Amino acid sequence: MSGAQERALPGPARRLLARLEMPLSRAFDGVHNPMHHLGALTIFFFYVALVTGIYLFIFYRTSLEGAWASVEYLTREQWYAGGIMRSLHRYASDAAVITLGLHIVREMIRGRHKGPRWFSWLTGVPLIWIVLWFGISGYWMVWDELAQYVAVSSARLMDWLPIFTDPMSRNFISNEAVSSRLFTLIAFIHLVGLPIIAVLAIWFHLLRVRRPRINPTRKLMLGSLVALLVLSVLMPVYSHAPADLDRVPLSLDIDWFYLAIFPLMSVTSEGMVWLIAGGGTLVLAALPWLPPGRKTPAAEVHLPDCTGCGFCAEDCPYGAIDMVERSDDRNFKLEAKVNPDLCVSCGICTGSCPSSSPFRQRRPLTTGIEMPHFTMEDFRQQIDIAAEKARGAVLVFGCDHGPRIDRVAGPKTHTVSLPCVGMIPPAGIDYAMRSTGYSGVAIAGCEGCDCHHRLGDDFTRQRIERERQPSLRKRVPRERLLTVWMKAGDETRLDRQLTEFGKHLADLPGDEQTSDSRQSGRREEVQ
Amino acid sequence: MKRLARHAGQLAAWALFLVIIAAFAMGPAFSPVPEGSGELKISMAHLAERIEPCRPLTEEERAELPPTRRVTEVCERGRVPTLVRLRLDGELIIDRLVKAAGWQEDGRAYLLEFQPLPAGQYELELALRDTPREEGYDMQHHFNLALEPGDSALLEIGDGDVVLRLPERR
Missing domain, CATH: 1.20.810.10 (Cytochrome Bc1 Complex; Chain C)
Structure with a gap:
């Protein structure tokens, strides 16, 4: 990852607030x-x-x-x-x-x-x-x-x-x-x-x-x-x-x-x-x-990958992206332009970019618009890093502001924390299952109407349900996909849901799991 | 059962919300003055004398003026600050030199004081100096104040008169 240290993670006060709001x-x-x-x-x-x-x-x-x-x-x-x-x-x-x-x-x-x-x-x-x-x-x-x-x-x-x-x-x-x-x-x-x-x-x-x-x-x-x-x-x-x-x-x-x-x-x-x-x-x-803080890096546009579709401008929760006249000689009318003063570094624009596909062979992988501190290359590497152990395992995408997924990570659970789950391109879910071979994908984002970046949870849900472009392809087996929306500090519940999901995956035809492991909970089950 | 628990939780949350509103929307009660007290308001809007008295214009001075502005006398604008001293049963409770209002200090001198007082009988002695003199007073008044709990008496100092207004007894 290029710079996880540049991402503002929830401090004790935020976690306490989340706990107080949980009831x-x-x-x-x-x-x-x-x-x-x-x-x-x-x-x-x-x-x-x-x-x-x-x-x-x-x-x-x-x-x-x-x-x-x-x-x-x-x-x-x-x-x-x-x-x-x-x-x-x-x-x-x-x-x-x-x-x-x-x-x-x-x-x-x-x-x-x-x-x-x-x-x-x-x-x-x-x-x-x-x-x-x-x-x-x-x-x-x-x-x-x-x-x-x-x-x-x-x-x-x-x-x-x-x-x-x-x-x-x-x-x-x-x-x-x-x-x-x-x-x-x-x-x-x-x-x-x-x-x-x-x-x-x-x-x-x-x-x-x-x-x-x-x-x-x-x-x-x-x-x-x-x-x-x-x-x-x-x-x-x-x-x-x-x-x-x-x-x-x-x-x-x-x-x-x-x-x-x-x-x-x-x-x-x-x-x-x-x-x-x-x-x-x-x-x-x-x-x-007060106190003066370091500015988080703003999204960057890569013109060779930008088709000027405008999805990023449409999805940016803070209106930080404008579509302007093309400045290169590619045969597209518009290109995205980021206003760094308005960008909150959520990465939702990366999730909305149709070029954000880990299936692409280019190395390093680039996309039309991405965060310099968490690029598409970082994203693909994070998925692939546990490729050899992917079969039978669950890939958990989390949000820096939601439940801490590293706390629920078991031996057969691979976790990737993002600035916002809205950053996940639908092709990334497809890639994790088809190319890397994960048994299932779980997305653990902020609770409904409480996304730290306002709209990440909504957009992710809409993309999965094919109500928003770019949408998750139909071929992706929805029964192998789990979405959970909860607060920071609710890791116990997340752990429970992931355990249930593990059992559910083991029950699916074609999965390698044994019925014995199904009885004994998620981690043992998927090992 | 889970559904029931959720509804109970919602009910409890709304109840807590209402209790907080109810607790502070109309109380706890607050007393602006101590129990058994009233207040004395001292209000002054007083026009003091000019620092320099008006003087008549000479014929030469009048002749220099445009025909439509040939006034008979000329007055400097500034007014003397008003010295206000108020004693309550002999104790000096107000001793202020109040400047005349306005950039040129040519307006009235305004003063407004709110003095909470326990109910009872009081003697008020007011002394004002509103001329350029250095010593003595230009106006002195003496009042007897009978204050009951909750009374708001008004000592009103005008341009030429001073009045003590007491609430009408019901």
Whole structure:
């Protein structure tokens, strides 16, 4: 291999995260594991808040006298619709904070904020502020004691900045100082301004991501909606007493998801809150470059093998490949061109290249597009290295970010770990069985909807099922092919599945295995 | 059995999610002021005197001006910083020299303070200096404050008047 050391393998934190997420994968099935859809769930909760918010606004009165009364009407008189909508609005917003927080932490632990992914990370940082502004402005609208506390506190926070001549807080020093226009302004910010900004920010956030998953699975949408509905019925949201600026609220049932900064301000100071918020934002924004890392090598195009088919450009999860006008004199219209700044070194493009065939006799073996740190020559060598022992053995392709296949390697199991299983060209599976003579091939990749490089598992599955080009040839016996999708750390389960697969292969006609070894488990069986 | 266990697992996951939301969406309760306390807001929007008094223009000066701009007097823009001193039962709780707002320091002097106070009777003594003088005060006021728990009293310092507003008793 040219440079396995250049591949970022999961560290202890990533493996721990995977272990913690495993129970959810067991319960939900990998594809529906909520932890695999945190960003999409956040957007879904935003939709829920948007729809319920529109309903609430129909009844909301943007006036000093009407604000609290209209929300109270929705909560008490119209509890069966407006009340539930209000609770759903609140709880969906709170849920969004949880999923957003987990999304940030998860991506950071998995190291998916570094390298070419910096753009998505950096454009995600303002979304935190937007979500907070959403929540805070929403609380103003109720104009109860909590709204009063939030309004006064946020005005004091703003006053700490040297931008207002007349302190903003003076608008809340007495009941007479507040005018109905405030509610028109806040309603505009909360219902028009922030949603537009949020949609734009989400668009920016996903700009460099091909085929972004904006919606979670239907099962998750339904599950989370039902869960929030249940909570809305069991624990309906209520208002505090109407705001009265001649009084100071003595006890507030605060929403800690959005409003925790205000108690923090009460126990420290406005300056401390700005320091934490501003400093935290700067640190978050700088994380992709802290500490500065070595750039992983980008895919390289070999024009003699590139036919300009465009499969690699179509499959690249980060849009790092463009098809441009041919620069050599071969009789093809286009050629692939890699943008190294966008390439995450996953190798999915190699898997999608029709020239990536180990059957080709050329030495060294080259292909239209490949990774300099794991070339097609490396790939073929890795398969052939155990050729003399291949008969009766299983070749296991693994992913650097999935279960560690070296831990399950037995004497008759040969393992090849790749940057992503999406790098496996379908011809490689065919080659391993027909040319090298492996009894079977197993592919152990990241769990559904959790591919470290986003789409490697999907593309591999589609190529095997002949739904995507280049597809696995029909002649490849599917009964000798096993695909397993699981997390790093799930090696025991992988071992079990490989054992079962070994037994299954031994049962197939034409296989050399004996019935005795079939009884005793995979390793003994295939020896 | 395995299917049942999976459904139970899903149910447990959603339940945990709801418990976390329920635990922090409406509580634990927070008290912005200590128990049995109220607050005193001190708000000032006060126009101090000019650093240099306005002076009438001489006829020669007026003649040099365009006919449409021949004002009778000219005023420098800068205003004196306002010295605010507030004593609560004799203890000095505010002692600030507040600059006039604006780049030219020609606007009002603004001050806003929130002072949490235990409920009780207080004596307030306010002293202001808003002229170029070096010693003494230009305005002095004395108030008696009866604060009940949860009251938010307002001491409002305007251009020429100072008012202590107490909440209406229900």
